[in-house]
Amino acid sequence: MAETIFEAFRASVAAAPRNAFICVPAGTSYASDGLEWSYDEVMQLVAPLAERYRQAGYGLGHRVALLVENRPDYFVHLLALNAVGASVVPVNPDHRHAELLYQMQHSGVVLAVTLRHHVERLTAVAAELADQFAVVTAEDLPERLPSPSRPTASGSLNRTTEAGVFYTSGTTGRPKGCLVTNDYWLSAGEWFFTLANSGGRFSIEPGTDRLFNPMPVFHVHAGVVALMPMLLSQGCVIRPEYFSAKRWWNEVSSSRATIVHYIGAVPQALVALERSADERAHTVRFGFGAGMEPAIHREFEQRFGIPHLEVWGMTEVGRWTANDHEPRPIGVRAIGRAVAPLQAKVIDEDGRDVAAGAEGELVVRLAGDDPRKGFFAGYLDDEAATEAGWRGGWWHSGDVVRQDEGGIIYFVDRRKNMIRRSGENIAATEVETVLCRHPGVAQIAILAVPDEKAGEEIFACVVPASGRTADRALAHDIVDYCNTQLAYYKAPGWMLFMDRMPVTATQKINKAQIFEPGLDPRTIVGTIDLRAMKKRR
Template structure:
């Protein structure tokens, strides 16, 4: 596939797909009467999508949008997200998706940092966009997608006039980093096309049948998995992406059957929640031949496959590099957290804390590169406005993933844990430092330490250890007050699910909190006296 994708752009790839697969389905939405849009579901062909993308692109072009511009989108998992992205990318405009779960302050940071010329939002999200703009130093106009192109303004500055190429930025996706604020990962056209080409050529159990696959991906389009990996893989093979609004455990099998899905995407939490559902006939009334995802618990892996009747292929990737590794060839190493081997175009090292290679079978941080000659080929272009962080991640000519793995004699890589100060909850990366920073804005908080604790359903949950400025007469009420303070300022999933109010925290001589000594080894802090369980309050619709 490299001869088709090298040196090309997303616009060129999509145009070829429209020409070759005009009558084939491109994008489907499952029926869901509870959804605010398209309750009866919908399906559009490559030809229909091509016409709609051309119309959108013409409107943007006439208004003056082009290379050098960025447009932020607040479009959830609506088909308009995909159509506007393709239209904007065809003109060389970079898309900046906004997570709809962001609170106004979080979205305001993204807008100010990325400086888009425009925000395109669903009508139901217009108020949310304007609330964010009220807190932002950068205030672009907002256009409602359902009325587009009505009200589409000209950009504040002219486009740079260059033709889009492989190095042109296609997306900026914000991902949590260890220093608090999310980092903007700049993804080029070449990166996104190469990611799709890798997905399309995994082989083995994951070999795609051109024009025959229907890929059900319940993950957010504003993340790299659904918005880049499977989407571009589908475009390159003339296949259909099925895009629900989000994962619904009770609707999953109904939607999968109704849309005739042949491939499903998953995270560990999705597998766990499906296994927790009571058995029913619907879970076997499907045509799924393959699951593609990451993080299924080893003890669930084989049991899931036996219950639901298809293999779950574990892969590894990250926003900075999503040309995924995959354990897709039989015999797979089911139940060992295996996720694949290095391949031509992705070299892997496993190293200790001083970047020295460790022996086979020993855990260490995974470092990756394309090759010695072109280490960064196929990777993200860098962190927006943060060259220092980009170079730090690439120190020594290898990208430092922050993931701890071990490699067997056969070359198979096995996931162990994350080395970064990141909490992984239901597929979302949460920076402990960001939650700590919000807690410290509460007038009663003197110190805060945030860390991950195990969660049997969501992989990890957020635990906050807090020292108050004065004794709380009602610790439970104080904990709930701290939770609501976070919930008002952070996306719901970032708020602490557990809060432990303590008298003091261990520190170094320079007053740096020593998180690793807060709890004795082998102690699960969730079951200690005084730890408040606030997980029931972590809901999208919570006020």
């Protein structure tokens, strides 16, 4: 059995050298005609690159930043560095100077591999860090790489060896660096097979499957979850340059995708498109992802002919639950049951199991002697946060869920997105799901603000739909609509219309960046007080 990502790749090369491993659809800025590399062709690039890294002195204990966007270069450097025992630090190309400075300094990288148009920015960061790391260009890599500033560490290269550091984009404080080992990557790929053998809709066809994922590789869902099942099964990873709703169906069909993997914003954008013959001209067996809006779930499946398997997962866990066993609950945020050896339960604030149907926090672990096997190895330089997450021998997800009598788990919201108003717990996601259906709403984010009487009140940030006037009349109409759908106390007490809202790299609204820290949004000019409309009916 393979001990490293590279060993697993080498085994697939030996088993199916001519199988396609990486596919790039036509129309990208760097490969207008598209490209497709076989396992053997990728090995012809990886092997000499690994030797160059080895000759330069890279190995165990070294971290190398990769700022090569979603190009195939990412996978080539990942495999080459893994072969010599070095760890990769994927970098978000949208990061500004302060964010790059923090990530490079915190991770302690000794080298950064980047595309030409990012060199200047990374060089400035390196200079500010007293040349802690060297910068090289991926397109014209020097024959002799600069040597690392410190020697390799002692030890053996195996499943427990660190293979990467993924930075999570938490809502408060600095991003945390999640240390992930070879075991983490391999376990994620093996988990796909576990689900495929559990009797649900998840399936894998070794040697023939082609998995399409348009999300950034600096996040685990594209960098690990989409990659590893294909690598272990001699399948093909399809890597578009970025997500484009208008190009989606052409890219999916032309690349002959059999599985699609995405986040909730993708189906929403696809459903909003005008109907076309292209949306049925595909060979996709199923799609999976987290965050599908319940209101469009059934429409997505019926319109496009693709079963959507709602999943739950997080960077720290590496595995995921899936709503893939028939009959599947549709449009209710069902995330399935935990499949052995993954265990899950729902607990209250005191750590006690809650009754079926009651809301609580989702906690997970692996059955057996090591409950942390296959999970992340910990937060870089933050053991306290790591151990806090592992309270009582279970990983605390921070997600509020409920579980029915049959064991199916339903996602409610992130704990940090729960609003406590006059003793009532209100899930921001529930209110957002309802209000995003209002014809005057293009985007909405629900936040909590202090309230002198209720403790907390609901604050709605709204980007109005095209052609709608952002005024008090629209605000009243939105609240009236909410009052017909939800309990009165769940309606917004305050509302602010905005031209746009900040989003993360995966196109989720970044609530942490809507307002400056410490700013009370109730004091912003233009904020509308709607509390008088919240009356029990």
